[in-house]
Amino acid sequence: MATRTTKPKKPTASTEPAACKPCGGTGNVPTTVRVGRKRRPVGQQDGLCLNCFGSGSAPDA
Numbered sequence: 001m002a003t004r005t006t007k008p009k010k011p012t013a014s015t016e017p018a019a020c021k022p023c024g025g026t027g028n029v030p031t032t033v034r035v036g037r038k039r040r041p042v043g044q045q046d047g048l049c050l051n052c053f054g055s056g057s058a059p060d061a
Contacts, residue, residue, distance in 0.1 A: 017057035023049035027056040 019025030031047030034040065048054045 020049060020052035020056055020058050022051045023056065025056040027052065027054040 020027075023029050027049050028046040029049045030044045032041045033043050033045055035042050049056075052059060
């Protein structure tokens with residue numbers, strides 16, 4: 001009888017995509033809020049991450 005040889009298995013890619021760097025995977029980035037005629041900053045609020053468009057995963061580009 002001939003012996004059967006098996007091919008080595010290829011390593012599988014991780015199922016979870018990498019986290020987006022600017023937002024850290026949250027999908028939100030801090031945005032400065034400005035008010036008044038002089039446009040002085042008064043605080044920050046959450047804004048949509050424009051790198052990943054809020055998904056939290058790194059773009060494939």
